[in-house]
Amino acid sequence: MNVMTDTDWLDIGAVEDIPLRGARIVKTPRGCIAVFRVAEGEVYALDDACPHKKGPLSNGIVHGRSVTCPLHNWVIDLETGAATGADSGRTRAHTVRVEAGRILLDPGALKQ
Amino acid sequence: MKEQLVVVGAGMASGRALEHLFESDPDRYEVTLINAEPRGNYNRLMLSPVLSGEKTYEEIVTHDDDWYGENHVTTLFGHAVTRIDRDRRIVVTKSGETAYDKLLLATGSAPFMLPLPGADLEGVMPYRDLDDVNRMLDAAEMNESKAVVIGGGLLGLEAAAGLRLRGMDVVVLHVMGHLMDRQLDASAAYLLQKDLERRDIKVHCKANTKAILGSNRVEAVLLEDGTVYPADIVVMAVGIRPETRIARDAGIEIGRGIIVDDAMRTSDPHILSIGECVEHQGMVYGLVAPLYDQAKVVAKTLLDEEAAFKPVELSTKLKVTGVDLFSAGDFAEGDDREDIVFRDPGRGVYKRLVLKDNRIIGAVMYGDTADGAWFLSNIKDGTDVSGMRDTLIFGPAFAGGAQMDPMAAVAALPDEAEICGCNGVCKGKIVEAITAGGLTTLDQVKAVTKASTSCGTCTGLVEQVLAVTLGDDFVMPTVKPICPCSDLTHEDVRRLIKARELKSMPAVMQELGWKTSCGCHVCRPALNFYLLADWPLEYGDDSQSRFINERAHANIQKDGTFSVVPRMWGGVTNPRELRAIADAAEKYDVPMVKMTGGQRVDLLGVKKEDLPAMWADLNAAGLVSGHAYSKGLRTVKTCVGTDFCRFGTQDSTGLGIKLEKRLWGSWSPHKIKLAVSGCPRNCAEATCKDIGIVCVDSGYQIGVGGAAGMDLKEVEPLASVPSEQEAIDITVAFVQLYRENAKYLDRAYKWIAKVGLEWVKEQVVDDLGNRAALVARFDLSQSVYQVDPWAERASTAAHPEFTPLADFSMPEAAQ
Numbered sequence: 001m002n003v004m005t006d007t008d009w010l011d012i013g014a015v016e017d018i019p020l021r022g023a024r025i026v027k028t029p030r031g032c033i034a035v036f037r038v039a040e041g042e043v044y045a046l047d048d049a050c051p052h053k054k055g056p057l058s059n060g061i062v063h064g065r066s067v068t069c070p071l072h073n074w075v076i077d078l079e080t081g082a083a084t085g086a087d088s089g090r091t092r093a094h095t096v097r098v099e100a101g102r103i104l105l106d107p108g109a110l111k112q
Numbered sequence: 113m114k115e116q117l118v119v120v121g122a123g124m125a126s127g128r129a130l131e132h133l134f135e136s137d138p139d140r141y142e143v144t145l146i147n148a149e150p151r152g153n154y155n156r157l158m159l160s161p162v163l164s165g166e167k168t169y170e171e172i173v174t175h176d177d178d179w180y181g182e183n184h185v186t187t188l189f190g191h192a193v194t195r196i197d198r199d200r201r202i203v204v205t206k207s208g209e210t211a212y213d214k215l216l217l218a219t220g221s222a223p224f225m226l227p228l229p230g231a232d233l234e235g236v237m238p239y240r241d242l243d244d245v246n247r248m249l250d251a252a253e254m255n256e257s258k259a260v261v262i263g264g265g266l267l268g269l270e271a272a273a274g275l276r277l278r279g280m281d282v283v284v285l286h287v288m289g290h291l292m293d294r295q296l297d298a299s300a301a302y303l304l305q306k307d308l309e310r311r312d313i314k315v316h317c318k319a320n321t322k323a324i325l326g327s328n329r330v331e332a333v334l335l336e337d338g339t340v341y342p343a344d345i346v347v348m349a350v351g352i353r354p355e356t357r358i359a360r361d362a363g364i365e366i367g368r369g370i371i372v373d374d375a376m377r378t379s380d381p382h383i384l385s386i387g388e389c390v391e392h393q394g395m396v397y398g399l400v401a402p403l404y405d406q407a408k409v410v411a412k413t414l415l416d417e418e419a420a421f422k423p424v425e426l427s428t429k430l431k432v433t434g435v436d437l438f439s440a441g442d443f444a445e446g447d448d449r450e451d452i453v454f455r456d457p458g459r460g461v462y463k464r465l466v467l468k469d470n471r472i473i474g475a476v477m478y479g480d481t482a483d484g485a486w487f488l489s490n491i492k493d494g495t496d497v498s499g500m501r502d503t504l505i506f507g508p509a510f511a512g513g514a515q516m517d518p519m520a521a522v523a524a525l526p527d528e529a530e531i532c533g534c535n536g537v538c539k540g541k542i543v544e545a546i547t548a549g550g551l552t553t554l555d556q557v558k559a560v561t562k563a564s565t566s567c568g569t570c571t572g573l574v575e576q577v578l579a580v581t582l583g584d585d586f587v588m589p590t591v592k593p594i595c596p597c598s599d600l601t602h603e604d605v606r607r608l609i610k611a612r613e614l615k616s617m618p619a620v621m622q623e624l625g626w627k628t629s630c631g632c633h634v635c636r637p638a639l640n641f642y643l644l645a646d647w648p649l650e651y652g653d654d655s656q657s658r659f660i661n662e663r664a665h666a667n668i669q670k671d672g673t674f675s676v677v678p679r680m681w682g683g684v685t686n687p688r689e690l691r692a693i694a695d696a697a698e699k700y701d702v703p704m705v706k707m708t709g710g711q712r713v714d715l716l717g718v719k720k721e722d723l724p725a726m727w728a729d730l731n732a733a734g735l736v737s738g739h740a741y742s743k744g745l746r747t748v749k750t751c752v753g754t755d756f757c758r759f760g761t762q763d764s765t766g767l768g769i770k771l772e773k774r775l776w777g778s779w780s781p782h783k784i785k786l787a788v789s790g791c792p793r794n795c796a797e798a799t800c801k802d803i804g805i806v807c808v809d810s811g812y813q814i815g816v817g818g819a820a821g822m823d824l825k826e827v828e829p830l831a832s833v834p835s836e837q838e839a840i841d842i843t844v845a846f847v848q849l850y851r852e853n854a855k856y857l858d859r860a861y862k863w864i865a866k867v868g869l870e871w872v873k874e875q876v877v878d879d880l881g882n883r884a885a886l887v888a889r890f891d892l893s894q895s896v897y898q899v900d901p902w903a904e905r906a907s908t909a910a911h912p913e914f915t916p917l918a919d920f921s922m923p924e925a926a927q
């Protein structure tokens with residue numbers, strides 16, 4: 001992370017608003033972003049579009065640090081947005097952090 | 113402007129050629145792909161598994177619209193090229209002219225049709241493309257339909273086996289003295305014929321067909337010797353001819369096929385050709401392996417690189433599940449040749465090697481083909497076998513003096529030994545991929561090397577190479593574990609959950625040694641079901657372990673919207689419900705309202721956010737979720753029965769509604785569909801459902817284990833009972849037995865095939881005490897799970913699953 005003040009970050013909600021091993025979406029002018037919360041509690045954000053055929057990843061099953069796309073079962077790494085296993089492709093990953101129970105999203109996520 | 117490459121024929125050869133071309137240089141050509149078939153490239157070899165039902169067409173597509181899009185290929189499918197104008201460098205189709213700088217002809221071959229009287233009758237078909245398969249499948253749907261297959265070669269036998277699996281009566285007519293005479297000797301063919309006859313396929317060799325009989329449609333086949341075989345369809349699989357017509361008309365040099373040089377150039381330097389349509393050094397090919405090599409060469413030629421096609425030794429296998437045969441090289445008898453033969457009548461094994469000057473020149477094997485690849489590599493290399501003649505027939509395990517171990521055969525293969533004939537993948541390449549990429553599973557090897565992705569007969573061999581390479585790290589998947597998170601099978605897990613009273617997901621994962629922290633998308637839905645089925649009161653359903661459809665109680669669509677299907681009990685509705693559906697469709701801008709195959713209405717294309725409000729509206733009119741998405745009760749189809757129909761014997765509609773009201777909301781290993789017909793005319797199609805009841809004068813005939821999806825199966829009779837109450841009890845008890853015992857994602861028929869119908873009968877028909885206990889356990893579970901999920905979600909104020917966490921979509925909100 002480079003120089004960036006706290007006020008730059010977008011407050012998108014409380015951590016508890018996302019179920020463990022679940023996801024919610026954030027709407028942006030350039031499409032939806034899926035925000036995931038894994039079993040251990042960490043939060044990740046990816047564009048809500050599978051690198052395969054744009055399946056809405058927010059609807060997938062979250063396991064480990066991955067999500068399985070609901071359309072054709074590609075498994076996407078939540079940290080990098082890259083497809084795992086034999087599939088290849090990558091969806092855009094965004095920086096998120098949690099502070100005082102709030103989820104903060106990198107404002108760059110709203111830009112092309 | 114880019115150079116224009118026009119490709120005629122979207123078959124096996126051209127698909128590969130384009131892949132190689134784009135891999136090397138995606139920018140050189142702008143490609144137009146023209147195909148006579150109304151579809152793009154698919155794996156033609158796999159038509160037989162599609163015919164037999166082991167695969168779907170979607171699974172065998174090799175290049176889809178996305179692929180063409182990504183590579184900027186303009187496609188013109190369903191258009192045959194009718195003329196090539198070489199002077200103007202254009203090709204002509206019904207939609208107009210397309211100009212080319214380079215033209216690639218990959219038109220494959222045309223099936224040869226015997227010019228018999230009656231060969232033009234409806235119902236006579238070749239076996240070449242998906243349309244042929246679909247025509248065969250249509251015929252197989254008729255009751256007691258009969259097929260005659262002319263031609264006992266590779267294609268004919270695959271067609272025969274597939275049609276037999278689809279329930280048709282099948283006769284194979286073969287003009288020669290034994291089946292597959294081009295690949296097998298008489299002894300191996302004898303074993304093959306016996307195997308086919310065991311599957312109720314009739315084989316008639318030395319059969320000279322005289323005519324096909326019928327007025328409009330085919331009705332029978334007449335042989336020279338007077339035999340008549342009744343037939344609803346006749347499949348002709350007697351050979352193929354290179355498809356050269358447009359090339360010939362254009363004055364390109366033709367022999368048996370389009371003549372090409374080593375670089376796959378025809379006599380016109382702007383025109384190249386590959387595939388079954390070409391002739392190279394006097395040879396034409398009918399198997400994919402050499403065509404794939406041609407594809408590699410032509411891609412290079414197109415990029416002005418040097419490359420030459422070299423003919424290779426071919427081997428053949430038959431893709432009929434359960435039949436193991438292998439043939440390679442030249443196995444004709446001759447004075448200068450010697451045979452080594454091994455037979456084991458008890459196991460139905462036959463092996464024969466043909467030797468000339470101490471070298472193997474041919475091999476035929478039946479029943480045990482494990483050493484095929486090793487023999488083929490010896491043929492190719494011309495290995496001198498004099499030193500190991502005594503044990504040669506036992507394969508590499510003996511020949512090398514090594515231990516007698518099935519793996520040793522594979523271990524002894526040289527790196528150049530070809531494992532996958534279709535894709536030309538040798539052992540060394542697989543080993544390298546495994547060690548370099550850290551591969552551990554068959555699927556990974558398939559993805560990386562392409563081995564075993566075409567006809568699939570080498571799958572076992574690839575698995576063995578994997579085993580040999582990984583050594584102790586490899587666990588042979590004899591029993592299929594539930595998923596990579598565990599080594600246990602579904603059956604083990606179900607047993608242990610009950611035996612050790614494991615009542616939560618963490619308990620299962622801890623006690624049974626799960627290898628991942630929280631499972632995966634394969635095991636979690638299964639575990640969630642097992643736990644809730646076995647411990648309805650103790651276990652709390654875990655929605656995050658459910659597939660989105662069951663979590664959102666609607667079916668996800670390809671564009672991320674959802675479909676909504678309200679229940680219509682027994683297929684019966686009324687104006688009030690229809691009005692509520694119509695109102696909801698208008699209010700939520702539903703793009704399509706459709707009748708489903710399950711006697712109800714589907715509202716397709718609903719936005720996820722709108723679901724709770726839409727459900728609330730539908731709920732208000734008394735409509736609840738139809739669970740059209742669930743592994744649970746789907747529909748109970750009914751016919752009008754005694755209420756209206758002049759033939760009805762019992763109240764089929766009423767019984768259907770009672771059953772649907774009793775069973776809805778219960779989760780099960782896979783979906784459950786029921787139907788009740790009022791008489792044996794069976795208008796509700798009860799005989800192809802998981803549970804189907806046919807009413808008769810004396811009561812109710814209950815059948816189970818039917819299916820009409822990927823497999824088509826008629827129900828098997830479970831019981832005939834006089835009273836409606838007993839029919840209901842048996843049905844409920846059967847559902848509970850299935851819920852308690854089946855593996856997740858086994859439809860009822862698959863489960864019954866494993867446990868046996870007799871056992872099921874004992875549990876739910878004969879043992880009345882057990883029946884009552886099953887019913888009681890079902891009702892207990894329903895006391896927890898029979899809740900309308902829509903009402904549940906529509907009534908709560910917050911809908912976290914359905915609403916966005918935050919909304920920056922308004923431009924000003926982002927500032």
Ligand code: SRM
Nearest residue numbers: 667668675707708709710712740746819820821822823859
């Ligand atoms: C809507 C409907 C087609 C239609 O427009 O008529 C339909 C739509 C789907 N079917 Fe079906 N099936 C529909 C009736 C059938 C029938 C006919 C019937 O039920 O009488 C069959 C054959 C009968 C049978 O099941 O044996 C059928 C056999 C399948 C299969 C193959 C199942 C099998 O075990 O062989 C699948 C795949 C699966 O379940 O794994 C499937 C899967 C699907 C899915 C759920 C695919 C998916 O996962 O997205 C489709 C959802 C479309 C959507 O988004 O709404 N559908 N499907 C029908 C809904 C009936 C209903 O009212 O609930």
Ligand SMILES: Cc1cc2nc3c(=O)[nH]c(=O)nc-3n(C[C@H](O)[C@H](O)[C@H](O)COP(=O)(O)OP(=O)(O)OC[C@H]3O[C@@H](n4cnc5c(N)ncnc54)[C@H](O)[C@@H]3O)c2cc1C
Nearest residue numbers: 121123124125147148149156192193219220387388399400
């Ligand atoms: C059921 C079946 C099972 C088989 N099993 C095996 C097997 O196990 N192993 C094996 O090695 N081989 C097998 N084969 C053979 C293998 O499929 C062929 O060798 C291979 O498909 C040939 O590839 P191709 O590209 O030359 O031709 P094709 O795959 O036939 O493609 C040619 C395409 O060109 C199109 N076309 C023709 N003329 C025109 C025109 N004028 N304009 C536009 N388009 C045109 C055709 O419609 C066709 O789609 C099998 C074949 C069949 C039918």
Ligand code: SF4
Nearest residue numbers: 168170708709821822
């Ligand atoms: S609705 Fe059924 S048959 Fe139609 S495409 Fe979907 S799964 Fe296939």
Ligand code: FES
Nearest residue numbers: 050052053055069
């Ligand atoms: S769109 Fe995600 S796997 Fe196909």
